[in-house]
Amino acid sequence: MISFQHVDYSIDGRPILRDITFDVPQGATTVILGPSGSGKSTTLRLLLGLARPDAGEIRIDNEDITRMSEKRLRQVRQRVGMVFQQGALFDSMTVGENVAFSLIEHDSVPDEELEGTVRSHLQLVGLDPDLIDRMPDQLSGGMQRRVAIARALAARNPNILLYDEPTTGLDPQSAERITDLIVELRDRMKKTSIMVTHDIADAFKVANTMAVLNEGRLVFEGTPSDLAHTNEPFINEFLAPFRKAVLAATQRVVAVPGTPRPTALQ
Amino acid sequence: MNLIAAIVERLRRMVEVVQDFVLFAWEAIRATFTPPYYGREFLSQLHFALVGSLLIVVVSAAVAGQALAIQLVRELANTGAKSQLGHFMVISVVRALGPVLTGMVVASRMSAGITAELGAMRSSDQLDALIAFGSNPMKRLVVPRVAALLIALPVLVIIGDALAVVGGGFVGLQYHLPVESYYSGVLKYLTPKNVMVGMIKPFVFAVMIATVACWRGFRSAGGAKGVGVSTTESVVISSVGILVADGVCTRLVFRILGW
Numbered sequence: 116m117i118s119f120q121h122v123d124y125s126i127d128g129r130p131i132l133r134d135i136t137f138d139v140p141q142g143a144t145t146v147i148l149g150p151s152g153s154g155k156s157t158t159l160r161l162l163l164g165l166a167r168p169d170a171g172e173i174r175i176d177n178e179d180i181t182r183m184s185e186k187r188l189r190q191v192r193q194r195v196g197m198v199f200q201q202g203a204l205f206d207s208m209t210v211g212e213n214v215a216f217s218l219i220e221h222d223s224v225p226d227e228e229l230e231g232t233v234r235s236h237l238q239l240v241g242l243d244p245d246l247i248d249r250m251p252d253q254l255s256g257g258m259q260r261r262v263a264i265a266r267a268l269a270a271r272n273p274n275i276l277l278y279d280e281p282t283t284g285l286d287p288q289s290a291e292r293i294t295d296l297i298v299e300l301r302d303r304m305k306k307t308s309i310m311v312t313h314d315i316a317d318a319f320k321v322a323n324t325m326a327v328l329n330e331g332r333l334v335f336e337g338t339p340s341d342l343a344h345t346n347e348p349f350i351n352e353f354l355a356p357f358r359k360a361v362l363a364a365t366q367r368v369v370a371v372p373g374t375p376r377p378t379a380l381q
Numbered sequence: 382m383n384l385i386a387a388i389v390e391r392l393r394r395m396v397e398v399v400q401d402f403v404l405f406a407w408e409a410i411r412a413t414f415t416p417p418y419y420g421r422e423f424l425s426q427l428h429f430a431l432v433g434s435l436l437i438v439v440v441s442a443a444v445a446g447q448a449l450a451i452q453l454v455r456e457l458a459n460t461g462a463k464s465q466l467g468h469f470m471v472i473s474v475v476r477a478l479g480p481v482l483t484g485m486v487v488a489s490r491m492s493a494g495i496t497a498e499l500g501a502m503r504s505s506d507q508l509d510a511l512i513a514f515g516s517n518p519m520k521r522l523v524v525p526r527v528a529a530l531l532i533a534l535p536v537l538v539i540i541g542d543a544l545a546v547v548g549g550g551f552v553g554l555q556y557h558l559p560v561e562s563y564y565s566g567v568l569k570y571l572t573p574k575n576v577m578v579g580m581i582k583p584f585v586f587a588v589m590i591a592t593v594a595c596w597r598g599f600r601s602a603g604g605a606k607g608v609g610v611s612t613t614e615s616v617v618i619s620s621v622g623i624l625v626a627d628g629v630c631t632r633l634v635f636r637i638l639g640w
Binding site: 205206221 | 505506507509510511512513514515516517
């Protein structure tokens with residue numbers, strides 16, 4: 116479980132996040148929506164300990180990470196897989212070395228076992244395992260994003276997955292394939308996940324719960340159906356251009372694991 | 382009033398920048414003495430620094446050595462002391478010019494290369510990805526680069542010095558100075574003291590070039606433009622830093638060791 120409690124964060128005195136409080140239940144996928152610059156990606160950076168909040172608590176499986184030493188944080192990060200915006204693959208390494216990065220860094224896994232793990236993870240994300248020796252710049256944007264997902268999954272079998280705008284910059288077909296893959300992983304693996312996006316259709320497709328940020332403040336937290344029904348003026352304005360997509364998507368919203376399935380929007 | 386406030390603000394920022402560099406360098410030093418060590422990264426950086434810089438060091442040292450020898454031999458000939466060319470070449474090249482010249486040539490290449498690479502990694506989130514996947518960028522990226530340059534730069538200085546001195550010998554030949562006379566002067570003044578004075582500097586320069594380049598790369602912000610700005614800053618700081626460090630080293634050696 117992930118929990119943000121009254122988190123404030125600023126850069127050079129400029130507030131980025133203000134009094135953010137929300138929970139991501141065990142096994143659920145929460146999508147954080149919001150316009151550019153609203154602090155969505157910052158929440159993921161704080162969760163990884165790449166930045167420290169000015170105030171508040173961030174808990175991962177009941178451990179407060181905000182005051183943890185860097186050494187202890189490194190251990191916590193091994194339970195978290197992250198898919199960065201644009202993939203952030205290490206361009207001096209092959210696809211195989213990228214996927215196996217965390218295993219090579221932390222474990223002395225035999226080469227044959229390592230290759231088997233890499234191949235199986237490439238297959239899991241729908242890529243040809245023979246791409247193992249290619250360099251990232253020899254792959255398309257969509258394939259790079261899949262490798263990034265494989266790398267996140269291979270990281271010592273994480274129980275938390277974070278996606279930072281995983282479809283940004285991709286063509287519509289590749290973007291849809293990535294979203295379908297995230298949905299498939301959600302249903303198959305039941306890992307606690309947070310996806311940051313400004314793509315409304317993707318958000319409704321993936322989310323068990325949703326959070327909306329605006330100018331660093333949390334303006335909504337609830338289910339996709341709740342979001343579609345809310346009277347919050349900012350959200351109505353934000354969703355207005357996508358009303359059709361919202362209506363279509365809320366027909367197939369999924370329940371938070373362990374809770375009754377929500378009623379679809381009429 | 383506004384001018385005073387602006388000056389104070391500028392000074393405050395400068396102190397912050399210096400403090401940031403000192404903390405970065407301290408973290409790099411700490412990372413050097415604890416495992417894990419990345420042998421493959423070190424060898425790849427050593428190849429980049431040593432083999433990659435060899436040609437420009439060879440060319441610049443040979444040309445600069447000959448230019449220096451031409452100036453010296455003409456003056457010495459006027460005073461009837463042409464046979465002292467070997468002596469003057471060793472003192473000028475080995476103690477002073479060689480390390481600075483090679484340091485500047487290597488600094489321009491390595492500073493730009495390291496800062497641009499790490500800056501690109503910063504702007505494409507690769508540095509954050511390293512941390513997210515449990516690695517320590519200080520150990521993985523900074524330590525191998527500092528260690529590689531600590532080995533490569535002294536070796537390049539030795540090669541550059543040797544070529545400059547040999548180049549001086551060719552100039553001496555053109556001015557009818559016998560080879561034996563030139564090299565007896567060279568060998569007479571190529572003393573352990575003179576060599577050590579010259580060889581302290583490349584170690585200082587290497588740490589400075591690599592640490593400054595990594596620091597500017599890590600602090601790069603603002604996409605391609607930001608990487609460009611960081612790269613320029615890195616080259617400028619390293620180049621000026623080499624001249625300042627050379628002055629400081631020379632004074633310290635004279636004052637403390639009396640050499």
